[in-house]
Amino acid sequence: MSTIDSGDGPGAAADDSGPAVTGDAASPGWSDRVLGLGCLALAIWYTAEARTFEGTAFASGPVGPKTLPTGIGLLFGALSLSLIVRPDPAPRWPRATASWQIGLVLVSSYLYGQILDSTGFIVASAMMTIILGLLFRAPPRLLVPLSVAFPTVLAYVFNNWLELRLPDGWWGGF
Amino acid sequence: MMLGFNLVDGFAAALTPENIALALLGCLLGTLIGVLPGIGPITGVAILFPITLSLGLEDASTLILLASVYYGSQYGGSTTSILLNVPGEASSVVTTLDGYQMARQGRAGQALAIAAIGSFIAGTGSVIGLMAFGPPLSEVTTQFQSPEKFLVVVLAFATVSSLAGSNIFKGLLAVVFGIMLSTVGIDLQTGVPRYTFGELKLQEGMDFVVIAIGLFAVSEVLTLLEDTVRGENVVFQQAERIWVTFREFLFSLGAIVRGSAIGFFIGLLPGTGASVAGFMSYGLEKRLSDRDATFGSGDIRGVAAPESANNAAAGGSLVPLLTLGIPGSGTTAVMLGILISMGIRPGSGNVFAETPELIWTLIASMYIGNLMLLLLNFPLVKVFVKILEIPPWFLMPMILVISYIGVYSVNNSSLDITIMTIFGLLGFGLRKLGVPLAPILMGLILGDDLEQNFRRSLVASQGDYATFLDGWLNLALIGLSIVVLFLPQLLSRARGSNVKDEFADAGAEV
Numbered sequence: 001m002s003t004i005d006s007g008d009g010p011g012a013a014a015d016d017s018g019p020a021v022t023g024d025a026a027s028p029g030w031s032d033r034v035l036g037l038g039c040l041a042l043a044i045w046y047t048a049e050a051r052t053f054e055g056t057a058f059a060s061g062p063v064g065p066k067t068l069p070t071g072i073g074l075l076f077g078a079l080s081l082s083l084i085v086r087p088d089p090a091p092r093w094p095r096a097t098a099s100w101q102i103g104l105v106l107v108s109s110y111l112y113g114q115i116l117d118s119t120g121f122i123v124a125s126a127m128m129t130i131i132l133g134l135l136f137r138a139p140p141r142l143l144v145p146l147s148v149a150f151p152t153v154l155a156y157v158f159n160n161w162l163e164l165r166l167p168d169g170w171w172g173g174f
Numbered sequence: 175m176m177l178g179f180n181l182v183d184g185f186a187a188a189l190t191p192e193n194i195a196l197a198l199l200g201c202l203l204g205t206l207i208g209v210l211p212g213i214g215p216i217t218g219v220a221i222l223f224p225i226t227l228s229l230g231l232e233d234a235s236t237l238i239l240l241a242s243v244y245y246g247s248q249y250g251g252s253t254t255s256i257l258l259n260v261p262g263e264a265s266s267v268v269t270t271l272d273g274y275q276m277a278r279q280g281r282a283g284q285a286l287a288i289a290a291i292g293s294f295i296a297g298t299g300s301v302i303g304l305m306a307f308g309p310p311l312s313e314v315t316t317q318f319q320s321p322e323k324f325l326v327v328v329l330a331f332a333t334v335s336s337l338a339g340s341n342i343f344k345g346l347l348a349v350v351f352g353i354m355l356s357t358v359g360i361d362l363q364t365g366v367p368r369y370t371f372g373e374l375k376l377q378e379g380m381d382f383v384v385i386a387i388g389l390f391a392v393s394e395v396l397t398l399l400e401d402t403v404r405g406e407n408v409v410f411q412q413a414e415r416i417w418v419t420f421r422e423f424l425f426s427l428g429a430i431v432r433g434s435a436i437g438f439f440i441g442l443l444p445g446t447g448a449s450v451a452g453f454m455s456y457g458l459e460k461r462l463s464d465r466d467a468t469f470g471s472g473d474i475r476g477v478a479a480p481e482s483a484n485n486a487a488a489g490g491s492l493v494p495l496l497t498l499g500i501p502g503s504g505t506t507a508v509m510l511g512i513l514i515s516m517g518i519r520p521g522s523g524n525v526f527a528e529t530p531e532l533i534w535t536l537i538a539s540m541y542i543g544n545l546m547l548l549l550l551n552f553p554l555v556k557v558f559v560k561i562l563e564i565p566p567w568f569l570m571p572m573i574l575v576i577s578y579i580g581v582y583s584v585n586n587s588s589l590d591i592t593i594m595t596i597f598g599l600l601g602f603g604l605r606k607l608g609v610p611l612a613p614i615l616m617g618l619i620l621g622d623d624l625e626q627n628f629r630r631s632l633v634a635s636q637g638d639y640a641t642f643l644d645g646w647l648n649l650a651l652i653g654l655s656i657v658v659l660f661l662p663q664l665l666s667r668a669r670g671s672n673v674k675d676e677f678a679d680a681g682a683e684v
Contacts, residue, residue, distance in 0.1 A: 053366050062637030065361040068625045072353050079347040091606040098403040102396050106599055113591030129571035138567030164228035164583050
């Protein structure tokens with residue numbers, strides 16, 4: 001649940017009668033135009049790239065590996081133009097505090113993938129749990145034991161009961 | 175007349191002790207997922223699918239578990255509609271109108287009970303309907319050649335784009351983006367690598383589980399984080415026990431029966447999923463029986479009608495899903511991805527004839543799940559309500575860590591975690607911009623089918639594109655695609671209401 005962007009500000013949260021996409025009078029359609037431009041750039045690159053795919057004439061028949069991507073790329077370009085021409089009102093974007101917190105989650109999530117094999121599942125997950133827990137305003141006294149216990153239990157269950165081995169890391173595992 | 179494997183055998187297969195235990199587990203997990211803030215049915219099924227594979231179950235048992243999760247999460251969604259005024263899925267948006275009012279008047283128990291009973295009756299009806307409509311419609315697919323198969327995929331894309339809400343171009347943009355993702359990897363016919371950036375691990379292509387978890391789970395965590403920073407939270411109503419008097423049941427029975435019938439037939443139409451069914455049945459019931467103008471201020475029939483209808487529609491939408499491979503919602507799109515990854519490809523063959531044991535077991539298990547939910551929810555409602563009080567600081571890290579396990583288990587690759595993270599950010603942004611996420615998943619899941627059938631058609635016709643316009647079946651499919659694309663827009667315009675806005679409200683999980 002909770003895919004619903006509910007209302008504006010505290011107090012209005014339980015009222016979902018307003019549209020999820022809130023208009024911003026200062027920049028009508030600005031967001032959609034940026035999205036449209038981004039998609040257009042992607043479409044151009046994608047289509048240009050498609051033209052370089054050469055299958056052997058013997059294996060590909062009348063349509064090769066480039067035909068469908070070319071058509072799809074052109075269609076994507078046309079659709080992104082429609083966003084530029086007819087944009088919706090801009091949504092409410094996160095303010096500064098939320099932006100850096102979201103950025104922090106994304107960077108940690110990327111690093112999680114990078115360190116997972118060397119530190120192992122338990123250490124990486126404990127670190128991620130602490131970071132995310134603090135961002136969600138966890139009481140630290142409860143968070144630290146939880147962040148160790150939870151990944152340890154998961155690792156034990158997956159490694160021993162289920163047919164899935166999580167990375168042990170340098171210190172070994174169960 | 176039905177020969178071979180049928181529903182009775184399906185029940186026999188579903189009723190082994192192991193499968194009953196799995197159905198029970200699935201219903202409990204599903205209800206939990208539906209009730210928990212931060213994970214919807216799509217996220218739940220997407221995270222659980224790779225983990226389910228690690229259980230080493232048979233295909234039928236995997237399907238039973240995931241189908242029960244699907245059913246349970248729908249029911250859990252109704253619970254939060256009633257208690258929290260927060261619908262779990264678009265299909266239960268309309269339940270909030272009378273359901274939340276009832277809860278505020280201290281009648282949450284009756285609202286929850288009638289939702290459970292209505293869903294059960296509707297589920298029963300739709301299984302019967304599925305038996306009647308499924309096999310004959312599935313027969314039609316045996317006549318399909320490559321051009322027809324190509325056009326059926328186009329119809330599926332039109333369907334899912336039209337579900338998307340206010341801006342149809344954004345739905346189409348999302349589908350096409352999904353198709354673009356599906357072209358990443360080695361081209362199967364020629365061995366040419368496409369869009370792999372020379373990265374060996376990209377040659378196998380994008381895995382839909384990784385993309386689904388990124389788009390839905392990670393972006394939901396980010397959205398909730400933003401809400402937390404803003405200091406937004408919701409107030410919920412308590413339900414001590416759920417119960418309903420026999421008189422109230424009789425009073426609602428008409429609404430349940432009408433809701434079930436409308437729901438099932440709307441579910442049959444590709445492109446009009448459970449959400450439309452809920453709105454239509456509520457509208458009809460209001461017109462038929464709202465003599466004292468009690469709808470909207472806590473009328474029990476205002477809960478019974480849409481809850482029956484969306485459940486019946488979920489059953490009805492299994493007909494286009496299992497016969498043509500056209501999903502009616504984001505969650506059924508994920509289910510289709512799971513079926514395809516098991517080698518079951520509805521629309522490309524007659525699945526009722528080719529893999530009857532799986533299909534009938536699936537149908538039987540949905541029915542069993544229905545019954546189980548009815549039995550579970552009466553005694554356990556207090557427990558489920560307690561779940562609503564779990565704080566996000568506890569929940570969000572758990573969801574993310576379990577997502578990592580799901581993603582990692584696909585290929586044991588850290589590149590997948592990077593891809594998941596990127597799609598998490600993408601999902602967060604697109605959700606804000608009103609670009610629906612489910613169509614991206616559909617494009618990715620069906621893109622390969624689209625291309626293979628496109629190429630096979632043109633090989634057979636020696637490059638003549640007119641092959642797609644050849645014959646009444648092809649023309650009918652093209653016509654249907656166009657109708658489906660614009661039907662929800664026309665319906666809402668005809669009703670002169672803000673159905674579309676409500677869809678947009680119900681957000682990305684449509």
